[in-house]
Amino acid sequence: xxxxxxxxxxxxxxxxxxxxxxxxxxxxxxxxxxxxxxxxxxxxxxxxxxxxxxxxxxxxxxxxxxxxxxxxxxxxxxxxxxxxxxxxxxxxxxxxxxxxxxxxxxxxxxxxxxxxxxxxxxxxxxxxxxxxxxxxxxxxxxxxxxxxxxxxxxxxxxxxxxxxxxxxxxxxxxxxxxxxxxxxxxxxxxxxxxxxxxxxxxxxxxxxxxxxxxxxxxxxxxxxxxxxxxxxxxxxxxxxxxxxxxxxxxxxxxxxxxxxxxxxxxxxxxxxxxxxxxxxxxxxxxxxxxxxxxx
Amino acid sequence: xxxxxxxxxxxxxxxxxxxxxxxxxxxxxxxxxxxxxxxxxxxxxxxxxxxxxxxxxxxxxxxxxxxxxxxxxxxxxxxxxxxxxxxxxxxxxxxxxxxxxxxxxxxxxxxxxxxxxxxxxxxxxxxxxxxxxxxxxxxxxxxxxxxxxxxxxxxxxxxxxxxxxxxxxxxxxxxxxxxxxxxxxxxxxxxxxxxxxxxxxxxxxxxxxxxxxxxxxxxxxxxxxxxxxxxxxxxxxxxxxxxxxxxxxxxxxxxxxxxxxxxxxxxxxxxxxxxxxxxxxxxxxxxxxxxxxxxxxxxxxxxxxxxxxxxxxxxxxxxxxxxxxxxxxxxxxxxxxxxxxxxxxxxxxxxxxxxxxxxxxxxxxxxxxxxxxxxxxxxxxxxxxxxxxxxxxxxxxxxxxxxxxxxxxxxxxxxxxxxxxxxxxx
Numbered sequence: 078x079x080x081x082x083x084x085x086x087x088x089x090x091x092x093x094x095x096x097x098x099x100x101x102x103x104x105x106x107x108x109x110x111x112x113x114x115x116x117x118x119x120x121x122x123x124x125x126x127x128x129x130x131x132x133x134x135x136x137x138x139x140x141x142x143x144x145x146x147x148x149x150x151x152x153x154x155x156x157x158x159x160x161x162x163x164x165x166x167x168x169x170x171x172x173x174x175x176x177x178x179x180x181x182x183x184x185x186x187x188x189x190x191x192x193x194x195x196x197x198x199x200x201x202x203x204x205x206x207x208x209x210x211x212x213x214x215x216x217x218x219x220x221x222x223x224x225x226x227x228x229x230x231x232x233x234x235x236x237x238x239x240x241x242x243x244x245x246x247x248x249x250x251x252x253x254x255x256x257x258x259x260x261x262x263x264x265x266x267x268x269x270x271x272x273x274x275x276x277x278x279x280x281x282x283x284x285x286x287x288x289x290x291x292x293x294x295x296x297x298x299x300x301x302x303x304x305x306x307x308x309x310x311x312x313x314x315x316x317x318x319x320x321x322x323x324x325x326x327x328x329x330x331x332x333x334x335x336x337x338x339x340x341x342x343x344x345x346x347x348x349x350x351x352x353x354x355x356x357x358x359x360x361x362x363x364x365x366x367x368x369x370x371x372x
Numbered sequence: 373x374x375x376x377x378x379x380x381x382x383x384x385x386x387x388x389x390x391x392x393x394x395x396x397x398x399x400x401x402x403x404x405x406x407x408x409x410x411x412x413x414x415x416x417x418x419x420x421x422x423x424x425x426x427x428x429x430x431x432x433x434x435x436x437x438x439x440x441x442x443x444x445x446x447x448x449x450x451x452x453x454x455x456x457x458x459x460x461x462x463x464x465x466x467x468x469x470x471x472x473x474x475x476x477x478x479x480x481x482x483x484x485x486x487x488x489x490x491x492x493x494x495x496x497x498x499x500x501x502x503x504x505x506x507x508x509x510x511x512x513x514x515x516x517x518x519x520x521x522x523x524x525x526x527x528x529x530x531x532x533x534x535x536x537x538x539x540x541x542x543x544x545x546x547x548x549x550x551x552x553x554x555x556x557x558x559x560x561x562x563x564x565x566x567x568x569x570x571x572x573x574x575x576x577x578x579x580x581x582x583x584x585x586x587x588x589x590x591x592x593x594x595x596x597x598x599x600x601x602x603x604x605x606x607x608x609x610x611x612x613x614x615x616x617x618x619x620x621x622x623x624x625x626x627x628x629x630x631x632x633x634x635x636x637x638x639x640x641x642x643x644x645x646x647x648x649x650x651x652x653x654x655x656x657x658x659x660x661x662x663x664x665x666x667x668x669x670x671x672x673x674x675x676x677x678x679x680x681x682x683x684x685x686x687x688x689x690x691x692x693x694x695x696x697x698x699x700x701x702x703x704x705x706x707x708x709x710x711x712x713x714x715x716x717x718x719x720x721x722x723x724x725x726x727x728x729x730x731x732x733x734x735x736x737x738x739x740x741x742x743x744x745x746x747x748x749x750x751x752x753x754x755x756x757x758x759x760x761x762x763x764x765x766x767x768x769x770x771x772x773x774x775x776x777x778x779x780x781x782x783x784x785x786x787x788x789x790x791x792x793x794x795x796x797x798x
Binding site for chain 2: 334
């Protein structure tokens with residue numbers, strides 16, 4: 078019975094982990110290229126959730142089709158944020174960009190609250206489930222997981238097979254060297270920030286496909302915290318590492334619950350959180366570049 | 373000669389004493405109640421309801437009741453409020469501001485046990501009456517505070533009605549699972565539910581908490597499913613209640629009954645979950661449709677005060693400028709104002725110590741139901757009702773004296789609900 082539960086939770090953890098990974102890729106991309114820690118990360122996830130909710134409620138558009146819409150909105154938002162705020166802060170002390178992204182997050186939360194109100198909302202898109210015997214997976218979760226994997230693969234191909242992707246990698250390696258070689262570094266910064274935000278907003282869509290309730294302007298907080306743990310786990314500057322970190326985090330979060338539940342007189346949820354931060358501490362101490370970054 | 377002086381002196385003393393006594397008895401120009409309301413932040417929904425309930429009753433007191441009778445005069449009631457943004461820090465500073473700057477006569481507590489508890493020492497240190505209408509945790513009343521009085525029922529009794537109902541109507545359902553948020557309020561509800569369940573002979577097959585702000589309950593619900601309960605009771609607040617129901621549906625956890633505190637009684641719960649919420653129950657302090665009336669009060673030997681249920685609904689709508697039916701957050705806040713009015717009249721004073729004593733001696737009935745507090749200020753005279761979502765509507769199913777419909781048991785499975793089957797009593 079316990080093994081059945083463990084296996085079921087690991088499957089659920091893997092699905093959720095893929096979405097967590099996707100939700101962290103934007104954070105890692107922005108840090109990797111611009112060396113900016115986006116403290117307002119969760120607010121951008123929340124924007125994606127509201128895009129999905131609004132399209133579904135107002136226009137009847139199913140969440141899968143909200144993915145491209147969210148990506149476009151995220152890219153636009155990213156470019157706007159970059160050219161109005163972040164561009165001026167690239168060379169500024171780290172604290173300035175930290176505060177700026179924090180402020181952007183708060184601003185977004187308040188704008189969304191002004192438009193949609195502060196209630197906890199949700200939507201109901203029922204497309205059936207698949208019974209795996211040990212657990213039940215709604216197709217919406219499966220689509221979200223497959224969507225995350227597809228986006229991660231596309232990002233990989235874009236990074237490795239396109240000129241823009243190569244330019245971006247060159248800036249990550251050495252921005253001055255890239256500039257000498259004729260790379261438009263400012264353009265790469267703008268594109269990276271926009272793409273990072275685009276991915277983050279898109280992950281909001283995928284997250285609501287996994288959990289289509291609790292959508293509210295302040296829902297981003299817990300995801301920001303998780304994204305930092307995952308980013309450190311996978312390597313803060315590596316989007317692929319972040320995806321891998323997300324998978325590991327999802328597995329540990331869900332799998333450890335079953336094991337902790339075997340201990341007498343403990344609340345397993347509290348221990349899974351404890352474990353996540355122990356993991357974070359250990360990674361920082363023993364492998365600060367993350368699991369996938371040997372450098 | 374000496375005697376003459378003495379008599380003169382004593383007359384002077386008597387005159388002054390009389391003057392001060394008259395002054396003390398004199399009616400104030402107005403009575404002000406202050407409120408660090410939760411109009412934004414995580415409790416905005418309940419906070420807005422409370423605001424509508426208080427405004428509506430203040431309006432009733434001034435226009436229909438003619439004001440508060442004190443010192444032989446009818447005195448108007450005034451309501452001053454600020455938005456605490458559902459934040460603890462703001463609650464404490466706003467209570468201090470209400471007492472020192474606005475010179476209020478009583479403070480309405482903010483929504484939730486946590487915020488109520490946070491504000492209590494500030495009110496207590498200034499000997500200010502603190503009317504708790506949204507903090508159900510019994511622990512608030514175990515701190516030795518003298519000036520706090522509750523209108524919402526205590527957390528430990530939230531699920532008593534649910535358990536009594538299942539015990540009486542479906543005695544074969546014996547296995548109960550308890551899963552609550554890890555908050556002071558929800559844990560107190562769970563303690564009360566567990567103790568009552570054991571008293572009634574139920575077998576508690578699962579008992580766990582989950583953290584505040586949880587985003588995924590899958591592991592907990594998988595374990596709950598394995599315990600094969602007949603029915604589940606749990607929850608904490610609105611957001612996790614939504615998640616609880618949704619993920620039970622995702623995992624196909626079909627039970628005969630599901631009762632969730634705080635969430636299931638709100639319209640937004642059904643709006644977000646639609647058919648998945650069919651058959652889900654929740655305890656409520658008040659629900660539109662309850663049958664408390666002046667005649668009922670007379671029968672019970674209690675004094676009646678306040679508007680009728682329908683009048684309250686109209687007052688609430690007017691106060692908020694919205695065409696919405698109030699929920700229990702509005703009713704319990706309104707009832708707190710009514711209790712204060714009666715206590716001031718009973719004490720014939722706005723002095724907080726005298727009013728607090730009067731509140732302790734008070735027993736009455738209003739649209740909200742019975743009202744009586746024990747020595748600590750804990751509400752003991754109000755009974756809760758249980759509601760269930762049936763065909764998209766909240767139906768009062770328990771107690772029999774208040775019910776507007778029968779219990780649908782077992783509730784449809786989640787697969788049946790997905791196909792559009794509604795909860796209908798058999």
